[in-house]
Amino acid sequence: MNVHVTPEPNMYRYDEFDRKFVDARVAQFRDQVARRLDGTITEDEFKPMRLMNGLYHQLHAYMLRVAVPYGTMSSRQLNVLADIADRYDRGYGHWTTRQNIQYNWIRLEETADILDALADVEMHAIQTSGNCIRNTTTDAYAGAAADELADPRPVCELIRQWSSLHPEFTYLPRKFKIAVTGSPNDRAAVRVHDIGLRMHLNEKGERGWEVLVGGGQGRTPMIAVTVRDWLAEADLLPYLTAVMRVYNLIGRRDNKYKARIKILVHEMGAEAFSAAVEKEFAEAPKETIEVDARELHRISSYFAPPAWETLPAFVPEIEEKKLADRGFRQWLSANTAAHKVPGYTIVNASFKPAGGIPGDATSEQMRAVAKLADEYSFGEVRVTHAQNLTLPHVRTSDLIEVWEKLKEQDLAEANIGLIGDIISCPGLDYCALATARSIPVAQEISTRFADIKRQHDVGPLKLNISGCINACGHHHVGHIGILGVDKKGKEFYQITLGGSSAENASIGKILGPGFGAEEITDAVETVVDTYLNVREQGEEFLQTYRRLGAAPFKEALYAGN
Amino acid sequence: MNDVTEDCSEYVVTANEVLSGDTVFRASDDTWVRGIDGAAVLKCEDTGFVALGEAQKDEHANIVMGAYLVEVSRESGAVRPVHIRERIRALGPTVRADLAQVAQGFSTSEVVDQ
Numbered sequence: 001m002n003v004h005v006t007p008e009p010n011m012y013r014y015d016e017f018d019r020k021f022v023d024a025r026v027a028q029f030r031d032q033v034a035r036r037l038d039g040t041i042t043e044d045e046f047k048p049m050r051l052m053n054g055l056y057h058q059l060h061a062y063m064l065r066v067a068v069p070y071g072t073m074s075s076r077q078l079n080v081l082a083d084i085a086d087r088y089d090r091g092y093g094h095w096t097t098r099q100n101i102q103y104n105w106i107r108l109e110e111t112a113d114i115l116d117a118l119a120d121v122e123m124h125a126i127q128t129s130g131n132c133i134r135n136t137t138t139d140a141y142a143g144a145a146a147d148e149l150a151d152p153r154p155v156c157e158l159i160r161q162w163s164s165l166h167p168e169f170t171y172l173p174r175k176f177k178i179a180v181t182g183s184p185n186d187r188a189a190v191r192v193h194d195i196g197l198r199m200h201l202n203e204k205g206e207r208g209w210e211v212l213v214g215g216g217q218g219r220t221p222m223i224a225v226t227v228r229d230w231l232a233e234a235d236l237l238p239y240l241t242a243v244m245r246v247y248n249l250i251g252r253r254d255n256k257y258k259a260r261i262k263i264l265v266h267e268m269g270a271e272a273f274s275a276a277v278e279k280e281f282a283e284a285p286k287e288t289i290e291v292d293a294r295e296l297h298r299i300s301s302y303f304a305p306p307a308w309e310t311l312p313a314f315v316p317e318i319e320e321k322k323l324a325d326r327g328f329r330q331w332l333s334a335n336t337a338a339h340k341v342p343g344y345t346i347v348n349a350s351f352k353p354a355g356g357i358p359g360d361a362t363s364e365q366m367r368a369v370a371k372l373a374d375e376y377s378f379g380e381v382r383v384t385h386a387q388n389l390t391l392p393h394v395r396t397s398d399l400i401e402v403w404e405k406l407k408e409q410d411l412a413e414a415n416i417g418l419i420g421d422i423i424s425c426p427g428l429d430y431c432a433l434a435t436a437r438s439i440p441v442a443q444e445i446s447t448r449f450a451d452i453k454r455q456h457d458v459g460p461l462k463l464n465i466s467g468c469i470n471a472c473g474h475h476h477v478g479h480i481g482i483l484g485v486d487k488k489g490k491e492f493y494q495i496t497l498g499g500s501s502a503e504n505a506s507i508g509k510i511l512g513p514g515f516g517a518e519e520i521t522d523a524v525e526t527v528v529d530t531y532l533n534v535r536e537q538g539e540e541f542l543q544t545y546r547r548l549g550a551a552p553f554k555e556a557l558y559a560g561n
Numbered sequence: 562m563n564d565v566t567e568d569c570s571e572y573v574v575t576a577n578e579v580l581s582g583d584t585v586f587r588a589s590d591d592t593w594v595r596g597i598d599g600a601a602v603l604k605c606e607d608t609g610f611v612a613l614g615e616a617q618k619d620e621h622a623n624i625v626m627g628a629y630l631v632e633v634s635r636e637s638g639a640v641r642p643v644h645i646r647e648r649i650r651a652l653g654p655t656v657r658a659d660l661a662q663v664a665q666g667f668s669t670s671e672v673v674d675q
């Protein structure tokens with residue numbers, strides 16, 4: 001008899017401490033829910049407890065945000081996420097820009113059961129809300145990318161363990177987000193995070209970290225400043241602790257709009273802030289460092305590379321298919337990325353079909369990707385911050401099969417990094433804080449640009465949409481950003497141009513007066529057409545904008561008004 | 562006393578059910594219903610606030626949470642919130658007609674055509 005054994009990918013596994021901690025939290029929450037339902041505690045008392053367990057209340061229902069630590073999960077975990085969607089929600093979930101998943105239609109009485117189901121596969125919803133250190137994010141291609149110096153996930157896991165319910169950092173002035181990249185090509189947006197960590201190698205080949213602090217989006221977008229060019233890896237946690245202590249001590253608590261660390265860095269000045277951190281760091285006890293190094297070594301062993309085979313880099317069938325089939329060629333060029341090992345390729349499943357809801361995944365699609373991961377990617381899946389999934393280790397010779405299977409699930413739109421790959425927050429269709437809808441705008445734009453050839457002609461272009469100034473849709477760092485606002489009870493949309501979350505990060509600039517819901521897609525098309533008219537040979541949208549500024553786009557959009 | 566003769570809008574009382582989190586409306590028999598069509602329509606804000614006061618007793622009883630008044634108008638005989646946020650909250654996401662209250666007899670365009 002053939003017994004199918006699900007491969008267990010190399011990723012962090014709970015130890016006894018982790019397991020006990022998560023189980024205890026579920027039991028505690030079950031009790032809190034029971035007390036809420038029997039009236040022992042009021043909503044005001046219950047709210048901070050549910051938020052600490054990832055349970056929000058949105059426009060229509062409770063919403064549960066489940067952490068996918070640094071975006072890495074196993075096929076087994078993805079299958080459980082699919083089961084939760086079917087059993088406790090309405091058959092789907094939504095990938096978020098923090099590499100997590102949200103369920104939109106959760107019942108309070110069932111939440112503890114969901115958390116139990118998650119705990120069974122070493123997942124939880126802790127630290128997905130509240131003024132704590134949130135889920136650390138990283139490059140979705142970590143451990144696979146041809147351009148990375150080393151896998152950043154052991155450091156992410158170290159940070160996760162250090163920050164999980166850290167007694168000093170559970171009630172910070174505001175929420176706190178950390179991103180880590182092990183590649184010089186930043187796919188983790190480290191410069192728009194409270195702390196960004198960028199790996200470097202010295203002449204001896206030793207790893208160290210550049211520490212960037214004070215980036216962020218929201219109503220006051222800022223690019224992080226480098227407070228340390230080089231930090232030895234062993235010093236990482238003491239140094240992060242020093243940053244957090246300075247912030248915790250002098251970060252503002254009187255005004256939530258000025259409470260993020262970016263405001264502190266800005267108000268103190270980068271030099272004074274750095275000096276305060278260095279002083280704190282110098283005074284910190286160093287005996288923990290050795291422990292950290294040992295712990296990092298222990299954690300790293302979990303992330304050992306999978307059992308890659310020695311394979312030829314050149315696969316004739318793939319080359320032939322590329323020549324013969326334009327659809328495959330387009331998919332290959334947009335949706336795959338170079339792997340560090342010859343004969344392997346990184347594959348993205350696009351959750352951005354033309355006219356679809358960006359990042360929404362049905363349970364069937366989740367199971368299909370989990371199956372593909374089992375068959376073709378060592379059982380491993382990643383959530384990207386652009387709301388797609390990644391199969392990190394696919395044999396190049398399997399690409400045609402994987403492409404065909406993704407097509408069956410409507411997950412092979414050849415648009416990764418192109419205008420159809422829109423990042424969009426849930427907006428007013430789901431979110432209680434929204435001022436305008438964002439999903440229908442995304443749907444209309446992706447429908448307008450549905451022609452894949454046209455998208456490829458336009459080239460790399462990131463279009464991001466947020467339904468309010470909180471900027472969960474990362475509009476500030478979209479090459480084209482769209483922000484939905486409420487203007488006298490009507491939805492209105494502002495366009496920003498020139499944003500980027502890559503290594504050369506920048507905040508987009510507002511182009512001019514906004515547009516009504518019925519005008520915004522035409523306006524975006526005008527921006528794109530203008531770029532096509534003025535670009536130089538081989539120039540991408542962002543490069544053209546940086547060369548020419550806003551003038552030609554303003555002229556095209558507003559001349560005559 | 563307020564002079565309400567000139568501008569006396571209509572209101573309904575809404576909240577969310579604690580157990581399910583669902584949007585609910587206060588009916589004229591003081592129960593909570595899921596569809597806005599079953600809501601008691603209250604003339605003028607003053608009347609609304611009286612009804613809201615009553616409804617808040619159910620907050621203390623942990624049946625609902627966050628009760629408040631929503632301004633509505635009549636459209637082809639149906640009661641509909643005036644503001645788009647409340648329309649979407651009452652009728653469901655405009656992007657998943659299959660999951661919205663739309664599935665219970667509303668049309669998607671109703672949610673957004675103001």
Ligand code: SF4
Nearest residue numbers: 425431434467468472
């Ligand atoms: S940006 Fe605003 S509307 Fe969008 S998810 Fe965040 S809070 Fe909600």
